[in-house]
Amino acid sequence: MDVPLLSVRDLSIEIAGTRVVDGVSFTLAAGETLGLVGESGSGKTLTSLALLRLLPPGARMTGGQIILEGEDLVVAREARMRALRGGAMAMIFQEPMTALNPVRTIGAQLEHVIARHRHFRRVQARSAAIEALGRVGIAAPKRMLREYPHRLSGGMRQRVLIAMALACEPRVLIADEPTTALDVTTQAQVLDLIVRLQSELRIGVLLITHDLAVVAETCVRTAVMRAGRIIEEAPTAQLIASPYEPYTQSLLANTLRVRRAAGEGGTT
Amino acid sequence: MDAVADIIVTAPRRGVLGKLSRDRAGQIAALVVLVYAIIALGVSLGWWADGWRATDAPQWEAPSSAHLLGTNRIGQDIWARALYSTKTAFSIGLSVALVATLLGALLGGIAGLAHGSWMDELIVWLMGVLDSIPFYLFVAGLAFALQNVPYVMQIAMIVVFWTTTGRLVRAEVIKLASLDFVAAARVIGVPERRILSRHILPNTTHLLLVQATITFVAAIKAEVILSFLGLGTHEGVSWGSMIAESTAEIAAGHFGNFIAASGLMFGLVLAFNVLADALQDALDPRLVA
Amino acid sequence: MSAAVTVEPVAPPLLRVANLHKHFPVHGGLLGWTTGWVNAVAGVTFRIDQGRTLGLVGESGCGKSTLGRTIVRLYEPTAGDIILEGERMTEMSRRRWRKRRRDVQMIFQDAHASLDPRFTIERTLREPLDVHGLGARAERADRVRTLLDVVALPADLLERYPHELSGGQRQRVGIARAIALEPKLIVADEPVSSLDVSVRAQVLDLLSSLQRERGIAFLFISHDLAVVQHVCHDVAVMYLGKIVEQAPVDALYAAPRHPYTQALLSAVPTIDAVSRPQRTLLRGDVPSPIAPPPGCPFHPRCPQAMPICSRVFPQEKDVGTPDAPHRVACHLYT
Numbered sequence: 001m002d003v004p005l006l007s008v009r010d011l012s013i014e015i016a017g018t019r020v021v022d023g024v025s026f027t028l029a030a031g032e033t034l035g036l037v038g039e040s041g042s043g044k045t046l047t048s049l050a051l052l053r054l055l056p057p058g059a060r061m062t063g064g065q066i067i068l069e070g071e072d073l074v075v076a077r078e079a080r081m082r083a084l085r086g087g088a089m090a091m092i093f094q095e096p097m098t099a100l101n102p103v104r105t106i107g108a109q110l111e112h113v114i115a116r117h118r119h120f121r122r123v124q125a126r127s128a129a130i131e132a133l134g135r136v137g138i139a140a141p142k143r144m145l146r147e148y149p150h151r152l153s154g155g156m157r158q159r160v161l162i163a164m165a166l167a168c169e170p171r172v173l174i175a176d177e178p179t180t181a182l183d184v185t186t187q188a189q190v191l192d193l194i195v196r197l198q199s200e201l202r203i204g205v206l207l208i209t210h211d212l213a214v215v216a217e218t219c220v221r222t223a224v225m226r227a228g229r230i231i232e233e234a235p236t237a238q239l240i241a242s243p244y245e246p247y248t249q250s251l252l253a254n255t256l257r258v259r260r261a262a263g264e265g266g267t268t
Numbered sequence: 269m270d271a272v273a274d275i276i277v278t279a280p281r282r283g284v285l286g287k288l289s290r291d292r293a294g295q296i297a298a299l300v301v302l303v304y305a306i307i308a309l310g311v312s313l314g315w316w317a318d319g320w321r322a323t324d325a326p327q328w329e330a331p332s333s334a335h336l337l338g339t340n341r342i343g344q345d346i347w348a349r350a351l352y353s354t355k356t357a358f359s360i361g362l363s364v365a366l367v368a369t370l371l372g373a374l375l376g377g378i379a380g381l382a383h384g385s386w387m388d389e390l391i392v393w394l395m396g397v398l399d400s401i402p403f404y405l406f407v408a409g410l411a412f413a414l415q416n417v418p419y420v421m422q423i424a425m426i427v428v429f430w431t432t433t434g435r436l437v438r439a440e441v442i443k444l445a446s447l448d449f450v451a452a453a454r455v456i457g458v459p460e461r462r463i464l465s466r467h468i469l470p471n472t473t474h475l476l477l478v479q480a481t482i483t484f485v486a487a488i489k490a491e492v493i494l495s496f497l498g499l500g501t502h503e504g505v506s507w508g509s510m511i512a513e514s515t516a517e518i519a520a521g522h523f524g525n526f527i528a529a530s531g532l533m534f535g536l537v538l539a540f541n542v543l544a545d546a547l548q549d550a551l552d553p554r555l556v557a
Numbered sequence: 558m559s560a561a562v563t564v565e566p567v568a569p570p571l572l573r574v575a576n577l578h579k580h581f582p583v584h585g586g587l588l589g590w591t592t593g594w595v596n597a598v599a600g601v602t603f604r605i606d607q608g609r610t611l612g613l614v615g616e617s618g619c620g621k622s623t624l625g626r627t628i629v630r631l632y633e634p635t636a637g638d639i640i641l642e643g644e645r646m647t648e649m650s651r652r653r654w655r656k657r658r659r660d661v662q663m664i665f666q667d668a669h670a671s672l673d674p675r676f677t678i679e680r681t682l683r684e685p686l687d688v689h690g691l692g693a694r695a696e697r698a699d700r701v702r703t704l705l706d707v708v709a710l711p712a713d714l715l716e717r718y719p720h721e722l723s724g725g726q727r728q729r730v731g732i733a734r735a736i737a738l739e740p741k742l743i744v745a746d747e748p749v750s751s752l753d754v755s756v757r758a759q760v761l762d763l764l765s766s767l768q769r770e771r772g773i774a775f776l777f778i779s780h781d782l783a784v785v786q787h788v789c790h791d792v793a794v795m796y797l798g799k800i801v802e803q804a805p806v807d808a809l810y811a812a813p814r815h816p817y818t819q820a821l822l823s824a825v826p827t828i829d830a831v832s833r834p835q836r837t838l839l840r841g842d843v844p845s846p847i848a849p850p851p852g853c854p855f856h857p858r859c860p861q862a863m864p865i866c867s868r869v870f871p872q873e874k875d876v877g878t879p880d881a882p883h884r885v886a887c888h889l890y891t
Binding site for chain 1: 616617753754755757758780781782783784786787810811820821822823824825826827828829833834836838839842843845
């Protein structure tokens with residue numbers, strides 16, 4: 001009964017002949033949050049894009065399998081991928097500022113996505129949209145439907161994007177640096193939201209970030225990526241308490257922490 | 269070990285020459301323009317086409333070894349005249365392109381840097397006024413008013429053509445002036461004029477080069493139309509004046525003049541346009557190969 | 558006969574900012590008239606002493622970047638005073654300011670954007686020396702080399718262009734440029750935010766050593782509370798253009814008084830589950846500075862708001878000790 005929701009085996013990606021992701025493997029179970037930590041250039045974003053087969057031009061997947069609920073996405077037809085993207089596999093990105101279409105209302109964009117994936121009619125899609133917005137803690141969902149993206153703050157936009165991602169009942173949510181561009185108080189709200197919804201809806205969340213503190217608070221297991229490889233993977237508490245790899249140790253050491261009472265925290 | 273970042277950093281170094289070396293059409297166009305330029309140079313140094321004025325041949329002779337494209341109504345060698353016109357085209361094109369582009373860069377740069385102030389408004393207003401004057405009427409009026417001033421036609425062209433470059437440069441400068449490296453220069457205490465000349469305008473050279481080539485072509489085309497309309501004011505012969513002459517000849521069944529002039533002009537304008545496109549693609553910093 | 562008491566003259570602080578305002582007009586309507594104002598900096602008062610670092614923290618829209626840029630005079634203040642070693646900035650003649658501005662320099666967040674992509678590193682570093690005529694022409698090459706040494710960069714970078722350097726190296730060049738004029742105060746606007754975690758520590762160490770060796774004071778602007786705690790002596794917290802709390806760093810982090818500071822500190826994600834605080838999740842989002850709420854700007858989101866908070870802006874009160882002032886602008890303490 002422990003069939004993982006998502007299983008990635010030996011994923012490799014090349015750009016212009018150079019291997020930038022090399023034999024990456026991990027699994028994600030339903031109701032679990034897996035953290036993928038790495039600095040810039042480690043290949044973590046490319047890995048996540050590969051899952052949705054959305055690699056940028058010039059990047060090619062040269063090997064590996066991506067198995068979602070028993071189906072290998074590497075060999076799936078493009079039509080099948082389109083049905084999956086935004087449906088069973090949803091993704092939210094780092095820059096909420098640019099992820100929404102500026103000339104359409106929130107309602108139009110949400111309803112469009114819902115209607116497409118869940119095959120609803122207008123009226124049904126609308127009420128599903130209102131419900132989705134309510135679930136992410138937006139106070140007046142009906143009014144939000146008529147708003148345009150530029151009138152919303154970063155935190156609001158990210159919430160709308162999460163609503164959009166969750167409205168189509170995904171099995172897997174990929175969150176690529178979802179709070180890096182947000183203020184710290186907004187970040188706390190959004191992370192709290194992701195964790196709450198994830199446990200309510202039993203989806204698998206892949207959380208990609210460079211911030212070890214974020215994974216410490218949200219992820220049950222964490223994998224550390226460096227130069228295209230996963231060099232260490234462990235339950236988060238264990239990774240932080242006793243990291244095995246020198247690179248992980250230095251990442252931890254360099255992560256400055258807030259000292260709340262005298263003599264605590266700081267850098268190791 | 270920053271594999272992805274390394275790749276992205278090396279790509280721009282392949283840069284302009286790299287992109288040009290893969291652009292076949294651009295290379296051919298550049299070659300053609302070079303050939304024309306050599307012709308123009310040769311004419312001005314007296315190496316060839318010096319018999320363009322002579323009227324000693326019989327009129328309307330068919331093409332022969334003495335006169336490659338025959339002669340015109342008053343017995344002049346069409347081929348020699350066509351070649352000489354290349355020099356006329358280049359001298360007008362170069363002078364107008366150079367001055368109009370520099371003027372546009374200067375005024376556009378000042379306007380952009382002074383964005384929001386009265387100086388900017390003034391220059392934008394000036395550009396608007398000049399743009400709204402019908403070009404050919406303007407040239408005709410200027411030619412009449414400044415009858416004894418040499419290069420009246422070139423002056424008129426410059427006065428009208430600089431505005432396009434000016435607008436483009438102004439927009440680019442407004443964008444550049446908001447970047448942090450300009451702020452950094454200000455914090456150090458670099459005076460504004462130096463910021464413009466050292467930091468901002470050099471970052472617009474890609475724009476200026478493309479604009480210069482476009483202006484060159486526009487000047488040549490404008491000259492042809494002006495000469496055809498009888499408003500051209502320049503010494504010697506040009507493709508425009510040849511085409512103007514040919515209107516009378518065509519009725520009598522002699523096409524030599526027309527074909528020579530329009531053919532050569534077509535070749536140069538086409539080549540220049542393709543070259544301008546290729547340069548634009550090569551110089552655009554956002555288009556990674 | 559009692560001994561005469563000698564009162565030592567108190568040296569003026571390096572920088573004193575008094576009730577500083579910076580407003581930007583908002584253009585709208587048919588003809589682009591001014592339809593309103595953004596009060597980016599709405600009455601800020603603080604001081605920085607020689608060789609000390611003041612941290613300025615806050616979230617987006619709080620005005621910290623605008624404040625930093627106004628102090629280096631990239632923007633002209635709308636009202637209030639900036640006093641540099643006893644001299645009012647706005648009262649300086651142009652010639653005086655030309656000399657004085659060497660004392661106040663800036664480090665930018667994105668080093669890539671703050672270096673001219675067409676200048677070699679050598680040219681970038683030489684520019685401040687050329688503009689102010691420092692040293693004879695021939696000497697300047699040596700001075701540039703020395704600057705690179707100070708920031709621990711190899712001399713062969715001189716002929717390179719910014720895009721050929723790594724993020725950390727570019728930031729060091731930015732720092733080298735900032736110290737070229739031997740300033741007394743450097744405004745550092747998010748100097749490590751765009752750097753990888755492993756590189757941050759080195760750059761922060763560099764800034765600390767510059768302070769130790771040259772006595773440079775810093776205004777350290779950042780949204781990252783952990784970094785600020787690591788490098789600053791004193792901290793000021795900004796919200797919607799105003800400073801809501803100012804204190805020495807230990808006092809602020811150990812016992813924050815203002816509800817916003819408390820929420821801010823509790824929101825920072827923590828690595829150790831053990832020291833994870835009770836999270837105060839604020840309602841709503843960081844508001845836009847175009848239409849700030851009346852009274853205390855924080856009251857709509859404040860978990861401890863009282864009726865007076867929506868009417869009157871609280872006066873700043875010192876709840877600390879004479880040698881460790883701790884100023885809060887909150888009705889809980891007035």
